[in-house]
Amino acid sequence: METYSAKRVAIIIEQVMQSRLLDALDSAGVKGYSVLPVLGGSGRSGQWLRDGQVTRGTGMVQVICVVRPEQLEALQDAAFAHIEHHMGIVTISDVEVLRSARTSSN
Amino acid sequence: METYSAKRVAIIIEQVMQSRLLDALDSAGVKGYSVLPVLGGSGRSGQWLRDGQVTRGTGMVQVICVVRPEQLEALQDAAFAHIEHHMGIVTISDVEVLRSARTSSN
Amino acid sequence: METYSAKRVAIIIEQVMQSRLLDALDSAGVKGYSVLPVLGGSGRSGQWLRDGQVTRGTGMVQVICVVRPEQLEALQDAAFAHIEHHMGIVTISDVEVLRSARTSSN
Amino acid sequence: MESIFSLAVTNLISPVILSFVLGVVAAAARSDLTVPEAVAKGMSIYLLFAIGFKGGVAVANNGVDAQLVLTLLAGILLSALLPFIAFAVLRTVSSLTRVDAAAVAAHYGSISIVTFVAATSVIDAAGLAAEGFMVAVAATMEAPAILSALWLVSVGPKRSPGEARVDPMLAREILLNGSIVLLLGSFLIGAITGADGLAKIESFIVSPFQGVLCLFLLDMGLVAGRGLTESRGNLSGPVFLFGALMPLIGASAGAAAGLLIGLSTGGMTLLMVLAASSSYIAVPAAMRVALPEARPSIYLTLSLGVTFPFNLTLGIPLYLAVAMALSGGA
Amino acid sequence: MESIFSLAVTNLISPVILSFVLGVVAAAARSDLTVPEAVAKGMSIYLLFAIGFKGGVAVANNGVDAQLVLTLLAGILLSALLPFIAFAVLRTVSSLTRVDAAAVAAHYGSISIVTFVAATSVIDAAGLAAEGFMVAVAATMEAPAILSALWLVSVGPKRSPGEARVDPMLAREILLNGSIVLLLGSFLIGAITGADGLAKIESFIVSPFQGVLCLFLLDMGLVAGRGLTESRGNLSGPVFLFGALMPLIGASAGAAAGLLIGLSTGGMTLLMVLAASSSYIAVPAAMRVALPEARPSIYLTLSLGVTFPFNLTLGIPLYLAVAMALSGGA
Amino acid sequence: MESIFSLAVTNLISPVILSFVLGVVAAAARSDLTVPEAVAKGMSIYLLFAIGFKGGVAVANNGVDAQLVLTLLAGILLSALLPFIAFAVLRTVSSLTRVDAAAVAAHYGSISIVTFVAATSVIDAAGLAAEGFMVAVAATMEAPAILSALWLVSVGPKRSPGEARVDPMLAREILLNGSIVLLLGSFLIGAITGADGLAKIESFIVSPFQGVLCLFLLDMGLVAGRGLTESRGNLSGPVFLFGALMPLIGASAGAAAGLLIGLSTGGMTLLMVLAASSSYIAVPAAMRVALPEARPSIYLTLSLGVTFPFNLTLGIPLYLAVAMALSGGA
Numbered sequence A, B, C: 001m002e003t004y005s006a007k008r009v010a011i012i013i014e015q016v017m018q019s020r021l022l023d024a025l026d027s028a029g030v031k032g033y034s035v036l037p038v039l040g041g042s043g044r045s046g047q048w049l050r051d052g053q054v055t056r057g058t059g060m061v062q063v064i065c066v067v068r069p070e071q072l073e074a075l076q077d078a079a080f081a082h083i084e085h086h087m088g089i090v091t092i093s094d095v096e097v098l099r100s101a102r103t104s105s106n
Numbered sequence D, E, F: 001m002e003s004i005f006s007l008a009v010t011n012l013i014s015p016v017i018l019s020f021v022l023g024v025v026a027a028a029a030r031s032d033l034t035v036p037e038a039v040a041k042g043m044s045i046y047l048l049f050a051i052g053f054k055g056g057v058a059v060a061n062n063g064v065d066a067q068l069v070l071t072l073l074a075g076i077l078l079s080a081l082l083p084f085i086a087f088a089v090l091r092t093v094s095s096l097t098r099v100d101a102a103a104v105a106a107h108y109g110s111i112s113i114v115t116f117v118a119a120t121s122v123i124d125a126a127g128l129a130a131e132g133f134m135v136a137v138a139a140t141m142e143a144p145a146i147l148s149a150l151w152l153v154s155v156g157p158k159r160s161p162g163e164a165r166v167d168p169m170l171a172r173e174i175l176l177n178g179s180i181v182l183l184l185g186s187f188l189i190g191a192i193t194g195a196d197g198l199a200k201i202e203s204f205i206v207s208p209f210q211g212v213l214c215l216f217l218l219d220m221g222l223v224a225g226r227g228l229t230e231s232r233g234n235l236s237g238p239v240f241l242f243g244a245l246m247p248l249i250g251a252s253a254g255a256a257a258g259l260l261i262g263l264s265t266g267g268m269t270l271l272m273v274l275a276a277s278s279s280y281i282a283v284p285a286a287m288r289v290a291l292p293e294a295r296p297s298i299y300l301t302l303s304l305g306v307t308f309p310f311n312l313t314l315g316i317p318l319y320l321a322v323a324m325a326l327s328g329g330a
Ligand SMILES: Nc1ncnc2c1ncn2[C@@H]1O[C@H](COP(=O)(O)O)[C@@H](O)[C@H]1O
Pocket: A012, A038, A040, A041, A042, A043, A044, A045, A046, A047, A048, A060, A086, A087, A088, A089, C031, C032, C033, C034, C035, C064, C065, C066, C067
């Protein structure tokens, strides 16, 4: 089956920043992403858990964008302003994307 | 610690297709997978958000299968029929799987 | 944008073991992780689904740790005791981590 | 006979409708107000259980007669035939493709149970009663329209993608979808336990009903408002109009059937409402499986963003007024 | 004295039990009806809070006496000793491993609070009252069985995997699990605020109680039905039968204890129900931690798929009839 | 006049407060008791809708006068000015940075709607009534404090990170946040539908209110208890004390305003409560966006872990007693 190489960018970010980040992605021409829930975690700013924790309602989400390698730079620039001073982490990895009839027509 | 190489296939697909996809995986001999929730996203067919959106109830899920490289072809063939005309995206990446006492006995 | 190489460890594990695993990670000096919900899955011990299934309340979660390569060994040792006799799967992959102003000061 | 106007006004300034309006306004203003998905689903389970149970108790109290069978039959026919009218209208007035038009048509043959619930509470408020078996009629009207729509597609020119047919899995999903099972199940429980059963759970399923409906419609308003705000651009003028005209066609057919069968004023109103309303839960899901190339941004926006609010605000009082006039009644 | 038969029939055609049956049937028919996890958990919080509070108010009204202490003691003993009987039976009649048998045994020493709640509503319906402190007894019966089962495993041949002991973290999880804390906490609140407190929240915790129980049991039916449909194959004939016989052994022990202590008819029924019922929330979780090699597909299917429905439909009216006969009462 | 002491005791042993205490104790004991997020959000929607609606009905019944405008104005002023006092106090007694102190100050100018809800039920229990428009006052007091705090930061030395200003997106998020829209919306619905509307949904929004409040405060207790258990270490002694003293300053300012305007005893109590309470939902979210370098472990722990419990248990009866004394009343 045909595939093409792409970058998978996973951004764990504060929920309050979600719509700002998505708007920035949009403006940078990144039209494909998915938002996943995060139940809790730990990092430089300490621990948190969604259910029954003091920070409920101010939790985190994970935004996943699969982009062509040449879009990566634009994505990073767009996201950076919103991530810089906020909690979270951004990872980038290599993936193959399966070409479906629909995808290849894009 | 011992590990073995495998492929991680992540299929973001419409929730209505979930049981069909899982049945197909099963028939293709793919017995290991996990289903993760997706809160929202954007793609060629536009934006959607689970909470309070018009498409609620017709959202997406992410199915993750970790398979041995030799199973990848069978998985793709099985999944393809169900993905082809539907919204979503499929990515494949390389991972190492940790061998536990239980896994190695498999 | 500057990045550094790291390992992304994804541990799918029974929810009842979550706090034990997180405590072990903590003791091993792994201070960064995120916990994601899992809706259902299938493995050597059969199928399960969170909503409306017999095993509800005894479901699984996914713990994701992004660690520097040199921490991987410690993480695996810490996690192993809690994973060994339990359901689940552990995968390890290579990622690049974006350096933010906050991260680099770490 | 009360005037249509006063009925409409009474309906429009009820807490239930105003809650819906609040939701629409909040969505249009892009407030972040949301009802969690689990809570919305919990409320819909409550409403379905309550309405099914009360219908069953009514049947237990009044007994069953030939009307029940006739009305079920009428419901099935309306559901199966209305898609043909809808399809013909859409293909004439709009430039929708055959597949998109068929998908929309399926929605209008099928029903919206929330519109039905809202109508029962308007009927109650007007001091009328309806046949208890109407909830069973509602349950049978979900599926036939889907078959009609798929048939409409299958007689068209050959398409490459998709399936446009009902495999056994889809058939089960349609016939045994959660809402139908809950509605029919609680209807049976109500019919079996009767007045005694009702007495036991009355303070759960009767007293708070209107209040729960308010919060549920608040959520529906949010969802409909967001859909409309975002996807209005996908609807051409004629398609938009179709969303308000098709209910009138459906309601007329429902009224005719109701007259023939000799339903009470309340029952006729409900049959009109069922025929006039369009699905936005069961049918969209079935369309995603069977007609994946039909666009949800059209059928969902139309059904939920246009027809649902239309029926809720203007349709229901209008249908009630017509039913009163036709049955010369109450 | 009412006949067992009429008690059973009255129970079986109540909305509460029929809702459970609806859930089982929907699951067996593979309908996609589900109650969201959050809603199910919300309802269980409501039920625990209500039953604990009402128990506390009853104690506030009637005062405390030696019976309270005796019954608590009896509960702890029943919970600790029944696993030994269950274990012996299972090892004799089935081919379950020592570990699997011990894990199952732990479930039957412990209790199902939902069965308890359903029993209180049957007792209410029969016009009886039970000692308010029975909810406190229920809370103390969750844990001892787990210790007994782990001891049964530890005296067996040495195993390589797992732990089979209660570390401090597990001890806290068992003793302070959410259900116990909520039940005892609301019991105390009820005891402190008494009739005044009840008056304030009566229309929340008393009136809608039966209705919420219906929806909660609908969900339990779905869950139990799915478990049974999928995992019945894992239960051999003898193990399956054990699921219906062990409750009778437990109930007999409970009846004996109740007679000795001199509990009221209602109280004796509840003690029988507690002894007869088996856990499917707290104990499975503890077993996953302490006995990971025991198979959930056995203990969970048996407890939730066989014993829970058995007690709910046939067991409770049977125990009530026996309690009536023994206490020469009502 | 009832003594402060007896008011405090009556408040402390009510089911509502004891439920909160149960939550705190369960959290401190590290029980795994939790209320699902969706259920907690569902209950808060219920409480906001109910309180808004009832306020609207009260206004419909009593009409509007100049007092409404004056009290709204007073609320806005209190919200805008209290942050300056809070900031000055914090910078004097503690070593908090300018940014941290401003963020905390924003919380204390703003309000806690749950504290407000709890206060209305205490006022009810005391047989008093408050002006219905107080819910509208509550809604207007959320935002001004945020502006004041950001201004306090912007006049400080230049900072590199963050924004410390209100862009249009943040302005919309603050002014149209879900709680405000729901509160004002249901207030309007209540005002429009009046007593007739209330009659329709009374058994939903009035009767079960106290009970829902119990479960909601159980959850708040769990959340506050966990916050305090984990993050107490982040609060220095002076900051901790500030959490109990600032409410008294706020309440005094509220009392003065209430006297000037001539509010009823109930109304004055509520204005004191609003001024005394601090936000833990809207303001923290706004702070994360506008002042990301301010530490949530300080402002959230202080507001939710110290001030909220203080107001709930001791503050409200104290403010009520003072209002009674000042208005020479009840
Ligand atoms: N190394 C990591 N691996 C996985 N998740 C992380 C990591 N670091 C941070 N996170 C997530 O990002 C959140 C905020 O991180 P921080 O900004 O470091 O406090 C944490 O609570 C985690 O959910």
